[in-house]
């Protein structure tokens with residue numbers, strides 16, 4: 416299957432912006448501007464855990480500079496939430512001396528098509544000069560895994576295939592902070608072009624089951640922070656897509672007709688709704704048609 420770039424638009428970050436925000440004593444959230452990818456930092460006496468590596472050498476450099484304004488402790492772990500290039504491409508800047516950790520399925524996706532995804536990203540941002548070496552994870556895990564560092568439990572929840580071939584959320588149980596990355600949409604319509612919605616819904620159910628504690632704040636991979644309600648809202652969005660597309664197939668509409676006619680009014684105020692809805696409908700149509708044939712299409 417042809418690779419579709421994970422990110423459709425990039426903007427050059429304005430320098431000098433303070434984008435690293437303190438959420439709690441331990442957690443800082445770095446919000447990419449213009450919907451560019453977010454990251455997180457967990458500060459412990461034993462060193463830092465960085466979540467996601469930004470999308471270019473410059474963006475990772477900006478992020479690291481802001482990290483250095485709040486802590487000079489070494490980055491001990493860099494965790495990838497998933498393999499998409501916009502979340503891993505700045506790892507060479509951030510991972511120096513750190514252990515790079517990811518789920519086994521993310522590691523596999525990176526081995527199989529990581530280079531291809533990074534090259535597509537370079538095409539997209541029109542910066543072939545940015546080297547972006549692929550930094551593969553050195554530590555892989557499956558299921559629910561706890562990293563105990565400086566007396567802090569950092570819970571890694573590998574929920575399996577959802578938005579990508581394998582998605583990981585990072586949970587701080589004591590603070591109820593969940594970095595859910597691209598599994599959860601807050602103010603932006605999610606990117607759905609290769610995912611299986613059925614698997615994504617199962618991944619969200621697993622996520623809710625495996626936090627093992629109340630979720631107070633939710634941080635997406637792109638856009639604004641949210642709360643537990645955004646997990647439920649993302650489920651409703653994905654369910655609505657399946658419901659509407661199911662009805663369209665039932666009514667005999669073509670993919671094109673479904674893409675033109677389906678509206679999800681509850682979600683129409685989300686950023687990118689107009690331009691991401693038609694490809695999402697196309698993808699779900701393809702998935703549901705394949706289900707009728709008894710094929711579970713899922714990911715490539």
Ligand SMILES: [Zn+2]
Nearest residue numbers: 421497499597
């Ligand atoms: Zn992604």
